[in-house]
Amino acid sequence: MPQSKNFHFSISERKVFLRVFDVILIVLGLYGLNFIFEFEYFDFNDPNLLIWILVLIFYYYLFGQIFELFNLNVASDRYLTLRSVIITVIFTSVFYVFTPKISPILPENRLQIVYFSLTIFTVVMVNRLLYILLIFSPRFYKNILVIGDEKTVIKIIESNVHKQSNKVVSYISDKPIANYSEIPFSNIETVSIAPLISIFGVNEILVCSNNTSLICEKVNNQLINLFEKGMSIRSIDNFLENETSKISENQLKSNFYDNFSFSKSHENNLYLAFRRIVDIIFAIGGILGFIIMIPIVFVLNLIGNRGKLFYLQNRVGKKGQEFNIIKFRTMIPNAEKSGAQWATKADSRITPIGRILRKTRLDEVPQFINILKGDMSLIGPRPERPEFVKTLEKQIPYYGLRHVIKPGLTGWAQVMHPYAHTVEDQKEKLMFDLYYIKQRNLVIDLKIIIKTISTVLFFRGT
Numbered sequence: 001m002p003q004s005k006n007f008h009f010s011i012s013e014r015k016v017f018l019r020v021f022d023v024i025l026i027v028l029g030l031y032g033l034n035f036i037f038e039f040e041y042f043d044f045n046d047p048n049l050l051i052w053i054l055v056l057i058f059y060y061y062l063f064g065q066i067f068e069l070f071n072l073n074v075a076s077d078r079y080l081t082l083r084s085v086i087i088t089v090i091f092t093s094v095f096y097v098f099t100p101k102i103s104p105i106l107p108e109n110r111l112q113i114v115y116f117s118l119t120i121f122t123v124v125m126v127n128r129l130l131y132i133l134l135i136f137s138p139r140f141y142k143n144i145l146v147i148g149d150e151k152t153v154i155k156i157i158e159s160n161v162h163k164q165s166n167k168v169v170s171y172i173s174d175k176p177i178a179n180y181s182e183i184p185f186s187n188i189e190t191v192s193i194a195p196l197i198s199i200f201g202v203n204e205i206l207v208c209s210n211n212t213s214l215i216c217e218k219v220n221n222q223l224i225n226l227f228e229k230g231m232s233i234r235s236i237d238n239f240l241e242n243e244t245s246k247i248s249e250n251q252l253k254s255n256f257y258d259n260f261s262f263s264k265s266h267e268n269n270l271y272l273a274f275r276r277i278v279d280i281i282f283a284i285g286g287i288l289g290f291i292i293m294i295p296i297v298f299v300l301n302l303i304g305n306r307g308k309l310f311y312l313q314n315r316v317g318k319k320g321q322e323f324n325i326i327k328f329r330t331m332i333p334n335a336e337k338s339g340a341q342w343a344t345k346a347d348s349r350i351t352p353i354g355r356i357l358r359k360t361r362l363d364e365v366p367q368f369i370n371i372l373k374g375d376m377s378l379i380g381p382r383p384e385r386p387e388f389v390k391t392l393e394k395q396i397p398y399y400g401l402r403h404v405i406k407p408g409l410t411g412w413a414q415v416m417h418p419y420a421h422t423v424e425d426q427k428e429k430l431m432f433d434l435y436y437i438k439q440r441n442l443v444i445d446l447k448i449i450i451k452t453i454s455t456v457l458f459f460r461g462t
Contacts, residue, residue: 075128194226
């Protein structure tokens with residue numbers, strides 16, 4: 001079988017490109033500044049050079065992650081890239097310059113700090129523009145061949161409309177899809193798959209796993225032959241989970257336990273103990289911040305909210321047990337006199353001060369008390385109200401699975417899909433919550449913390 005010669009960059013490879021080349025160009029840029037000009041601040045002949053570089057890389061990666069510099073959606077947009085680079089360089093420079101002992105001594109000529117920051121900004125922007133012009137290009141997309149029924153094929157096509165590394169170049173099904181006539185179709189009963197690999201430069205084949213009757217023996221034998229020759233073949237559910245960072249809806253069937261399992265961390269006592277220690281440390285720090293905030297929020301509440309400062313609300317926690325959550329009040333008095341209802345994006349019940357508190361997530365700060373008590377954790381699915389849980393469990397199969405761990409102040413669904421005003425939104429968030437339960441570990445916990453910081457700084461709260 002002729003192998004596809006189409007070269008592509010996967011999502012992970014694009015992220016590595018941005019991270020690695022940013023750092024390489026920063027070091028080369030500072031070396032050039034040191035070599036060409038009398039730049040004393042970052043001396044490449046100093047014995048502490050390696051430590052200086054490592055500290056600089058640490059700050060750059062930290063603030064780059066917080067300000068979404070390595071987010072591919074940001075990296076493909078010139079304006080968003082410029083914004084993120086400016087903010088990242090400013091914070092990196094300030095923290096680096098004022099870090100004692102392990103960064104260079106402040107020069108007498110303070111303009112050298114400006115040259116230092118401008119050099120980093122320039123080389124990073126050059127790298128990002130190269131990425132947009134060269135790497136972020138359809139010629140480097142992964143070409144995908146999809147085998148599945150109409151519904152599954154549409155799901156894959158639509159999931160890749162806004163993706164930056166995949167392209168459905170052809171599909172094999174039992175009938176053509178009218179809305180996507182521009183994508184070549186092959187009938188599954190008569191198809192010969194091997195020639196399609198060369199014609200469309202296919203890099204990967206996706207096969208539906210929820211409709212086994214569609215994959216006849218003839219097609220299956222062809223797939224086995226292609227797999228033996230090195231073609232990448234995987235299930236659509238696996239692809240969707242990796243691409244979207246949420247589990248596929250097909251995994252929530254009557255045999256969900258075949259596809260869905262808890263993370264090994266679920267029963268790892270060391271991980272759980274570490275999480276509890278982190279919860280307590282953050283809770284104590286959060287409560288101290290909460291105490292400092294009370295006078296400020298109290299005054300703002302008198303001016304703009306005209307009512308109680310706090311409110312308690314019943315929520316469903318681990319194993320379905322209910323507890324009272326505490327929040328700063330953000331809505332008008334008697335906001336739910338007609339019964340419980342979800343907050344909408346432009347909810348008229350939210351006061352002007354309440355909108356600020358919600359956008360910055362400051363209304364959630366009192367929940368550090370719940371974390372200290374053990375009702376909640378720092379990270380986990382957001383706790384819902386019993387009234388909503390009863391409704392959602394009837395309309396969304398397996399909704400109750402999210403209650404297997406403690407609810408959190410923030411969570412994977414919260415940072416990936418912050419708005420949830422309908423049952424469909426709640427279904428979407430469930431897919432993210434279950435992905436977190438399935439993958440739960442320290443790495444994804446750290447990602448959530450960093451993404452939460454980004455959410456607060458960019459005012460993306462609901």
